[in-house]
Amino acid sequence: MAQTGTTRIRHTVAFKLKHPKGSSEEKDFLIAINKLADIPGVEKFECMRQVSKKNKYEFGVSMEFANQKAYDKYNTHPDHTAFVQNRWLKEVEDFLEIDYEVLK
């Protein structure tokens, strides 16, 4: 259900790929995920390497949205849904979404 909050949101996803570390498939996936930064409403996009040994994830993305409406629009944007269908569901082994309300 769409919310109508005005709070700024930081959307983060930690993930582990099916691809071998350092493979061309891994590199290609990272190029593709970085293109999510171009979707309207996405701010402060970052794709990072996960380095803690206390979890199993290898990478993470972080992005911010001005409010829930901007986040909802991103979720339904065709570039995002195409990425999820064509890349994410096929190439990601495991992931965890963590979203934070950001204090302005």
Add this chain to the structure above:
Amino acid sequence: MAQTGTTRIRHTVAFKLKHPKGSSEEKDFLIAINKLADIPGVEKFECMRQVSKKNKYEFGVSMEFANQKAYDKYNTHPDHTAFVQNRWLKEVEDFLEIDYEVLK
């Protein structure tokens, strides 16, 4: 084992408290955890509310360190170890640490 990398690190911890939501105990814990920001080496400290329904965590902290050495010093700083012993281990029900290498 201490690492000697020069990469900037974002240390994040998502957590769920034993305290009831909105309780004075919860409020007191959040005041205490915010004091970690004063430990030398801690940069960009944030304490946030976790809002995704796709995980069980209620809050999160995020902080950055200039390098692994600064992170190691924080981990062994007496204010940090005292907080872990006196508050974290007693009041936190579950948590997950996720650390990222931050591109400069």
